[in-house]
Amino acid sequence: MARKRKGRPVSGWLIIDKPAGMGSTDVVSKCRWLLQAQKAGHAGTLDPAATGLLAVAFGEATKTIPYVTDALKCYRFTVRFGAATTTDDAEGEVLETSDSRPSDADIEAALAPFRGQISQVPPAFSAVKVAGERAYDLARDGEVVELEARPLWVERLELVERPDPGSAVLEMVCGKGGYVRSIARDLGRALGCLGHVTALRRVWSGPFDLEDAVTIAEIEALEGPEAREAQLLPLETSLEDLPQVTVPESSLVKLRNGNAASVIASGVEFGSECWASHKGVPVAIGRYMGGEFHPARVFVAE
Template identity: 65%
Template sequence: MGRGRKGRDVSGWLVIDKPAGITSNAVVNKVRWAFGAKKAGHAGTLDPEATGVLAVALGEATKTVPYVTDALKAYRFTVRLGVATNTDDAEGEVISQSDARPDDGLIAAALGQFTGDIQQVPPQFSAVKIDGQRAYKLARDGEELELAARDLYVESLEMVDRPDADHVTLEMVCGKGGYVRSIARDLGVALGCFGHVRDLRRVWSGPFDAEDGVTMAHIEENAGDAATLDALLAPLQIGLADLPELPCSADGAAKLRNGNPGLVLSSDAEYGDEAWASYLGQPIAVGIYKAGTLHPNRVFNLPQ
């Protein structure tokens, strides 16, 4: 028999305002250690030098990660014009330069081609897998990679500041899988001047906002203090904000907890919609709604 994972059965969402200079996985590992939690994960990687919303799920909340990952996200970032790097950010080596500096009108006009449903090629230094290996590892070894373009939905891309001729600050709202570094790179190409990301901040991600974020310093200062840290957690159902909630009876909850279809009392969902069931406000399961019944595909094992 395999050993169970050690740690506390603590569940919920924690919004970290990630500092620059640390990977997303390192943040998750520190949070899990501080809480003494059995299980933790995050809803969308940020580059090490990026800051802002990193939504960390603990315990049963990890079952709602896909719903936050799929939600829209907003980024504020500054593009350095006139310089391209091999990483598409300020950490890389300069590979191309230009003296051209487009004016505000040209930049604003170019942004339209990066909105809606677009195709985007990930950066050479990215976590995309090629034949089982991460692209950034191959790129570090000097390989020139042919990465396939990927679909991306960009709801909006706007210029919000022009600090000087060399820089432009943009805000973007996009769907799952977007690379801000690729936007900066491709915008520079479209403008004929090259470009890369100088700084990047995720302002919000699905239901989570950077203004509500907790610092890593606060987490580390209170490591092991369960009462203080647990008070920071949002309930796991926050991650289900985009799905209909279906209240159910005690009998329906019992059936759903056992992985069986259960009756729900009322519904705004339509036949075939994904939704979640609750009993006395507690999330029970996520599943497919069919004519008054929820057919579960994820069941939450929370204290009753």
């Protein structure tokens, strides 16, 4: 017999403006405690030094996390030229320095190869697993970590501002698995002046924007878990890019039990991934197969 989870059966999304110095899992644990929730997770890790949007899912919303992590995300970050570090950010030790500083035109020209489908080697200090161990654990132990290049889609990468000759503010929209620190490192190399990240902020992720975000302090200031739960966005917010089908009363039990059933659809293509709802309440995620919906993940009825 499965052990019953402790806490309240809370479902939905809490969009947090993560502060610097706090890990993503620490944010999730804090939010789960504040709402006294049974289950929580996040859609996309931010480094402890990074700030900005962290989407925290509760309860049934955790089943939709992949639809946020797989979506495009936007980062604004500052690159400091003239030094390469062990971590590719300001927290690492300096490995090499350069007196060279790029012009705006130099940067604009160098950005072009970083757009579209690129190949990117993650930082040595990253959560990538090597033979079952995290790369950052190996790197901290002094081991030389050789990571393989990974594909990354970069939708947009633009120069936003030059605060001073030694730094540049960039904005990038990319797909899943992008490392901003790698972009800064590789851009510095391409410019011949070296570089690392000194500030990083996630502006939006999939359907979520910083305008939707609250701080942990703001959540803490609310009186009790029920008041904090009122800050949640609906589960289906994360599914806005998927088509929706309607579940008639006659199909509801079958779908709730994980079986294919007839649905009502308009303009949904055969084989499309979509989500099904009954009276506005999400029932399942699955595929529309010509009049019939085949569920892959079923949401527990409240």
